[in-house]
Amino acid sequence: MNHNDPTRSDTPQVRPEDEVVRICSDLIRIDSTNYGDGSGPGERAAAEYVMGELAEVGLEAELLESEPGRATVVLRLEGQDPTRSGLAVHGHLDVVPANADDWQADPFGAEERDGCIWGRGAVDMKDMDAMILANIRHFARTGTKPARDTTFVFFADEEAGGTHGSHWLVDHHPQWFEGVSEAISEVGGYSVTLATPQGERRAYLLQTAEKGIAWLRLRAHGRAGHGSVPNDENAIVRLAAAIGRIAAHEWPREYIASVRELLDSVSEITATPYSDDDLEALLDTLGGAQGFVRGTLQDTANVTMLESGYKHNVIPQSATAVVDCRFLPGHEDDLMSTVRELAGEHVEVEVHHRDVAIEAAFEGDLVEAMKQSLLREDPGAAVLPYCLSGGTDNKALSRLGIRGYGFAPLRLPADLDFAPMFHGIDERVPTASLQFGARVLGDFLRTC
Ligand SMILES: [Zn+2]
Structure with missing residues (x-):
């Protein structure tokens, strides 16, 4: 441990927001590319890094390999009320490939430029991994307990369907999820900025369904x-x-509950009318996030x-x-x-x-806790449900009856075109957004 670097200190004064940027940068610099054919470097180095960060604050996690190099890290913390059902909080350690020639920055350099950390995984999803890790370290340093028994997982292989990660863990080590009823993970909880008749208003898209x-x-x-x-x-x-x-x-259009609620809410906030046959003006109000929404209006x-x-x-x-x-x-x-x-x-x-495909209701105690944690940090914002056109490791956990949500909270600048950066080039995350996310996630874990 380096005592000259305050963000590496193990004193209780170090808050998650003080070290989330360092952790995210460290993780980006560890190449964990998943080519989908087993040829990549694997997640082992990233998993060992996570183990080291946990060991530094006295926590002994478990590193499990489905195959040599394909490593997943699991840790369970007891909650304030162990009689309640458990929560799973998970991220994945692998990233999709990046062609460095197409980028303005080294995809594995974690360069800080224009207030952002640049690199593969900055958005998908070493940002959330870092928020989770920073909060676990804070719990350990301060002796704080999460509200509920919580299983934290850093998965291998999400980007190739989870065969060597989430599905493998569910098949071979389901005991880690005993008593767990709900889960949170990626691709939700980020903000879009909507134009309203009264000016701009941020809306956080909470992911409640996946195709x-x-x-x-x-x-x-x-x-x-x-x-x-x-x-x-x-x-x-x-x-x-x-x-x-x-x-x-x-393909025939069908508006599932989460999509309908999103469209109705955005229509109301932006005062943009729409009909089932004419959505274009409404979708335009969502900026770069409209791609995700377009994919959820029908099968593709x-x-x-x-x-x-x-x-x-x-x-x-x-x-x-x-x-x-x-x-x-x-x-x-x-x-x-x-x-x-x-x-x-x-x-x-x-x-x-x-x-x-999975779908959870946009109501209940957990959804309320996510909303309240966001609103405590960003009063006046709207929190809306949406369906993801892609998939996450929540699909694997659903096999155990676990209801999954996408909640990786980020308050984003209005002009950052965020959604297209998933698997895109020049992936980057604002450092202020990471710090915001670390605070919101910590608040959520203590109160959910
Ligand atoms: Zn992802």
């Missing part, structure tokens, strides 16, 4: 042959036609990869494409039968990976 995932592979079969001979059973043509039908399909099916053929003058026997499908809660069967129908008789549809 489900169906990663499908289309395999068209045909008749192989010479490239000079007419062939009406060409696999590539059959695949192309199937892709064309899927792309042209208009995007073709993302295509493969066939091996010689200019040979008609191949088969052709494949992969489709990234996302479905609203309750829509999985509908989506699958629609895709099969659109694919047609010569194109097989295989499921490569699937995961559930």
Whole structure:
């Protein structure tokens, strides 16, 4: 321990907001890229860093590996009232790849520039990892207990569906979640700035639902042959036609509860009317966050990869494409039968990976606690529910009956286009936002 650096001190006076920036920067500098094929550096180094930060304040966490290098850290703290059901607070340690040439800053440099920490994971989600870690350290230094028994997890492998992280832990070590009824994690709790007739107003988007995932592979079969001979059973043509039908399909709109409540609330706050057929003006009021919302108005099916053929003058026997499908809660069967129908008789549809859609109510004690913690730091703001078009480790925890929310609180400047930075370039987080988040999360953990 370096006694010259006050943020490394283990004295009770060090608050979470005093060291959250250092921890976030340290984590960004540890490359934990997840390429999805097992070829990356793994999460072990980041996990060992977390273990070290915990050990420094006298906490013994457990480091678990699903495979060599794929490390998850778990720690359970007793709550003020152990008779209440437990809470899980989790982040993931891996990040998606970053192509340094596309960035204005070194993706693993954690450079501080324009009041922000730059780097892969600054938004997804070493920011929240740092807020969690800074608060655990504060609990340990001050002898404070969280309100409820709390299981803290720093997962491996979220960016590849959690096979080596959350799903593995749920399958092999579910005892860590015994008695846990609810969870909080990423992609929610950040602010967007809305224009209202009275001026600007911040709204925090609390994530209460996630679409489900169906990663499908289309395999068209045909008749192989010479490239000079007419062939009406060409696999590539059959695949192309199937892709064309899927792309042209208009998925019916359905407004699930969280989406409807978000749209109604934003409409009221911004005085922007909308109808179910005309949302454009309303979506525009959400700025960069509208992409997330657009993805939650219906099921989606995007073709993302295509493969066939091996010689200019040979008609191949088969052709494949992969489709990234996302479905609203309750829509999985509908989506699958629609895709099969659109694919047609010569194109097989295989499921490569699937995961559930989840939806929790925007009400109850936990939601109220999240709201109050935000409003204590940012009075006058609105707190609204929303559905995430992507997925998080909350899907895995839902298999244990745990209700998951996205609550990684960040008060963001109005001009920071935040949502597109998830998996985007020039990912960065304002240091003031990190400090705000550390305060809100600490308040929440003590009062929830
Ligand atoms: Zn993430």
